Amino acid sequence: MKKVIMTLISFLLFNMNNVFATPINDLERDDTAVGVISGSKNSMYYLETQTTDNLILGISYRDLRNDKSATDYYAQIRTDNDTLRVIVGNRISDSHSIGYLGGAVQSELADDLEGYASLIAGNGLQELQLGANYRLTDTSDLNINLSTLSGNKSSIGIGVSCKF
Incomplete structure (x- = not known):
């Protein structure tokens, strides 16, 4: 299994492109995660904290290097089913603000x-x-x-997060 993961990581390191969304982290109450995701055309940094049993608040910054930068302020709300989340956020890019709604699902593989x-x-x-x-x-x-972002922009990213 570790050989497969290392092979996949090596492949991804040579094929990185734009990365947009913040990953879905599994946090416990009062946990904070700090992370970085890097690609050949950008870097993303994020900080998120689980403030209650069901609420995660976060901020992320994307430096797209050849294009605009963007900052997201978001909340993830866990539902009664621990695998589902509702996402509410706001993306600010070049003084334009876009509110968004969404969802996430996660599962142990x-x-x-x-x-x-x-x-x-x-x-x-x-x-x-x-x-x-x-x-x-x-x-x-x-x-x-x-x-995958609207406008047919797809990307593969790799990163690391630390929880404390």
Whole structure:
């Protein structure tokens, strides 16, 4: 299994492109996650914290290098079913603000491996992300994801997050 993961990581490192959405992290109450996802044309940094049993608040910043930068302020609300979340957010890019709604689902795929899918949509914004978080340690994860943004912009990204 580790050989497959390392092969996939190596492949992704040579094929990275724009990365847009923040990964779906599995946090506990009062946990905070800090992460970075990198691609050949951008970098993304995020901070999120689970403030109650059902509410995660976050902020992310994307430096698209050759294009605009964007900042997202968002909330993820866990439903009674721990695998489903509602996402509410606002994306600010070049003094334009776009509110969005969406959802996410996550599930354990194997030991130390969780998969997720998220979809957000707003006025002129549609974004789908499929990804997986591989637990490196109790406090750090490796994230691999595929994102599709409106306008046929697709990307593969790899990153790491630390929880404290």
